[in-house]
Amino acid sequence: MAETIFSEMSRLALEHDAINLGQGFPDTPGPREVVDAAVAAMHKGWNQYPPAVGIASLRTAIAEHQRHWYGLDVAADGGVVVCSGASEALSSAMTALLRPGDEVIALEPYYDLYGATAELLGARLVPVRIHAPDYAVDADAVRAAVTDRTRMIVLNTPHNPTGAVLSRAELQSIADIAIEHDLVVLSDEVYEHLVFDDERHIPIASLPGMFERTITVGSGGKTFSVTGWKIGWATGPADLVGKVLGVKQWFSFAAGTPLQHGIATGLELPDERLEALGADLGRKRDLLTEGLRDLGLEVFHSKATYFVTADVAPLGVTDSLEFCRSLPERVGVAAVPNQVFHASPVGVETQVRFACCKRDEVLADALLRLRKL
């Protein structure tokens, strides 16, 4: 398989000393307590293999987190598996549950891992488009995509790349379809705490009848701005989580013991600290949105995540892929074309995703550079 677009754009950014608004990673160190706890764990000598399922204190913290924030009754023993990032949780869940010829429905645009993993498994990703500017879910289109080969719906809320946050009504319409057709929902919620303004994240597992058919995925790397740590997890009913563990043990076996201790500390931080992470990012969303609008671009409202999508057609661009490939060399900024999150680029040929999770002065510098366009 080809190099991912994120690797390609990050490589071009390095080559041309460009500001990387492509791959979504923050440029600040993350909460002090989280980093300190990982360092302390290393000095205590907690540097050997953890259990494949994850260290007990982190599993307890994850279960408690699901209960505290969402009222979900997750068992620390049996209902949680810690993985090498949300990525491994997602690919393990898909590998555990999909067979060649199976179909998996995903809202399009979709995170590229879903399509690539489906392809590796000989399964087929069936996209259901959500459209700018409001990215509403068309429940009839989801229903129409179900066939007798459909096994799973992959959901992503808050949604990368659009910044959409699915409403309770939208989630209910998807839940109804999952229950009616006996489908598993794999819910990618890595941006659960990175929501802006008055938005609120709702896990689909918290809807009636859904916990028992949902695998919910979270990411310590995304939540605590330490994306390089690659500590994520899957939670849900014991039978589904057991299947994820059954696959994951043959992938990485287990992930970074001291980093698991760091993330456990993070999940125990007071609510205000987690809320502040979203509020701070919301301010950066505003800086980037306003800056791009000043350049004459149409910018779609992002309610959450690390990202903002803009339409660069006003710059005379007709192909965002070509535009993004040349941007690092032309002006010293990297971004990602939204096309790569689609099975077909039709209708999104000029959309570009910019990351807002950077220091204010870096965003200001990037906007200044983009003025050269």
Ligand SMILES: *Cc1c(COP(=O)(O)O)cnc(C)c1O
């Ligand atoms: C970043 C991201 C992931 C992967 O998370 P990791 O914990 O870094 O593996 C999964 N899904 C979405 C939508 C993401 O943006």
